[in-house]
Amino acid sequence: MKIERVANTVSLKRSLETGTEEQRQQVLAIIDDVKRNGDQALKEYTKRFDGVSLDSLQVSEAEIAQAYEKIDDEIVQVIREAADNIRDYHERQKRESWMTMKEDGTILGQKVTPLDAVGLYVPGGTAAYPSSVLMNVIPAQVAGVKRIVIVSPPNEQGTLPAGVLVAANELGVKEIYKVGGAQAIAALAYGTETIQPVDKIFGPGNIYVALAKREVFGQVAIDMIAGPSEIVVLADETAKANEVAADLLSQAEHDERASSILVTPSMKLALEVAREIERQLEVLPRKEIAKASLEQYGAIYVTDTLEEAIDAVNELAPEHLEIMTAEPMNLIGQIRHAGAIFLGRFSSEPVGDYFAGTNHVLPTNGTARFSSGLSVDEFVKKSSVILYSEQALKENYQKIAALARLEGLEAHARAVEERFKK
Ligand SMILES: NC(=O)c1ccc[n+]([C@@H]2O[C@H](COP(=O)([O-])OP(=O)(O)OC[C@H]3O[C@@H](n4cnc5c(N)ncnc54)[C@H](O)[C@@H]3O)[C@@H](O)[C@H]2O)c1
Ligand SMILES: N[C@H](CO)Cc1c[nH]c[nH+]1
Numbered sequence: 339m340k341i342e343r344v345a346n347t348v349s350l351k352r353s354l355e356t357g358t359e360e361q362r363q364q365v366l367a368i369i370d371d372v373k374r375n376g377d378q379a380l381k382e383y384t385k386r387f388d389g390v391s392l393d394s395l396q397v398s399e400a401e402i403a404q405a406y407e408k409i410d411d412e413i414v415q416v417i418r419e420a421a422d423n424i425r426d427y428h429e430r431q432k433r434e435s436w437m438t439m440k441e442d443g444t445i446l447g448q449k450v451t452p453l454d455a456v457g458l459y460v461p462g463g464t465a466a467y468p469s470s471v472l473m474n475v476i477p478a479q480v481a482g483v484k485r486i487v488i489v490s491p492p493n494e495q496g497t498l499p500a501g502v503l504v505a506a507n508e509l510g511v512k513e514i515y516k517v518g519g520a521q522a523i524a525a526l527a528y529g530t531e532t533i534q535p536v537d538k539i540f541g542p543g544n545i546y547v548a549l550a551k552r553e554v555f556g557q558v559a560i561d562m563i564a565g566p567s568e569i570v571v572l573a574d575e576t577a578k579a580n581e582v583a584a585d586l587l588s589q590a591e592h593d594e595r596a597s598s599i600l601v602t603p604s605m606k607l608a609l610e611v612a613r614e615i616e617r618q619l620e621v622l623p624r625k626e627i628a629k630a631s632l633e634q635y636g637a638i639y640v641t642d643t644l645e646e647a648i649d650a651v652n653e654l655a656p657e658h659l660e661i662m663t664a665e666p667m668n669l670i671g672q673i674r675h676a677g678a679i680f681l682g683r684f685s686s687e688p689v690g691d692y693f694a695g696t697n698h699v700l701p702t703n704g705t706a707r708f709s710s711g712l713s714v715d716e717f718v719k720k721s722s723v724i725l726y727s728e729q730a731l732k733e734n735y736q737k738i739a740a741l742a743r744l745e746g747l748e749a750h751a752r753a754v755e756e757r758f759k760k
């Protein structure tokens with residue numbers, strides 16, 4: 339990997355795929371077709387893009403049972419343990435409704451209500467992660483969402499990966515449909531004979547999925563348009579090069595467009611990590627993907643001081659930040675932008691991807707500057723509650739009317755005055 343000497347101005351070489359006008363038109367046509375022709379359109383696109391003809395779109399009990407036969411019992415136990423950790427963490431994020439009463443009898447509050455129905459898109463191919471099923475479904479359940487639907491494109495055998503089905507079944511998800519791409523997003527937004535519409539759509543996918551999510555936004559809510567995975571490791575001379583290299587590779591193997599960056603004031607560590615990466619890369623099964631990712635989007639930045647390195651991290655605003663310095667806890671206050679912060683050498687990034695309990699759906703592409711990872715908040719909405727007493731309105735209606743007239747809204751003013759007309 340290339341080593342660059344930098345001060346505090348660095349940039350993450352990010353790639354945000356926006357799609358072509360032709361792809362957008364194609365997505366619009368698919369959405370329109372699903373709106374008009376429902377299940378029939380879903381089955382036709384599944385045949386065209388996924389190469390399978392399906393009689394039924396819904397995953398059957400028999401498919402779930404077959405999935406369990408393909409997965410070791412020990413892995414099922416591990417899925418359960420990870421699910422418990424994720425549930426425990428997200429329970430702490432739960433917000434309660436609240437009310438407050440003033441002396442004049444006014445009651446103000448906020449009513450927290452779970453969304454009625456949400457849809458989770460699970461991408462096809464090697465990106466069908468059982469862990470992402472846990473990370474999306476559990477916060478929805480903690481929030482109290484009643485109806486949770488999963489959609490995902492079928493494989494050549496006309497079913498979904500065993501790990502995805504087992505993870506979904508372990509959480510008690512009953513509605514799982516074998517449909518992917520823009521057609522799945524259209525079905526979740528507008529409904530078909532088989533798939534009832536939902537209120538919000540979650541989950542990553544390829545460019546067709548991303549474009550479809552953008553198009554249906556407004557009809558339904560969407561979570562975010564997630565970009566490729568990112569990791570920045572902030573390390574000093576106390577870090578172990580083999581561990582830093584392994585963690586950088588853990589995200590590079592996700593995608594050719596993933597970005598893995600080391601920022602360090604130690605040239606010695608930089609040189610060792612570069613060598614370790616070459617060594618470890620050679621024996622990685624997903625070597626080609628990781629190599630392409632490191633070549634295009636990877637970097638080792640060497641700064642003069644640790645302070646400059648911290649500035650660089652804030653500039654990068656990464657999805658994942660690992661701090662491997664002598665006293666990682668002492669630096670946390672200076673980190674302003676990062677989706678998740680992993681402290682110390684035993685908090686390797688995959689700990690968060692799978693098991694610690696924190697969510698692995700995190701802001702990418704620098705959006706950690708202004709947004710946060712997936713949480714229970716994304717599965718609820720909040721209604722303001724107002725109960726004004728007679729005394730409170732009597733004392734304040736003339737002020738309210740004055741503000742209304744300032745805005746030229748006479749009916750607003752008269753509405754509050756009406757109560758006190760002699
Ligand atoms: N950011 C994250 O957290 C994260 C996690 C996992 C996966 N991903 C992303 O998910 C994506 C997975 O992509 P994938 O393609 O394997 O699965 P996918 O499920 O996103 O897309 C498959 C579907 O794309 C549609 N499609 C394919 N070619 C088409 C065409 N020419 N016209 C119209 N529709 C077409 C088909 O309907 C097919 O079912 C990758 O881009 C990966 O980076 C991101
Ligand atoms: N690191 C990914 C998000 O950036 C999430 C993931 C799923 N499985 C493994 N990793």
Ligand SMILES: [Zn+2]
Pocket residue numbers: 567588589592691
């Ligand atoms: Zn990962």
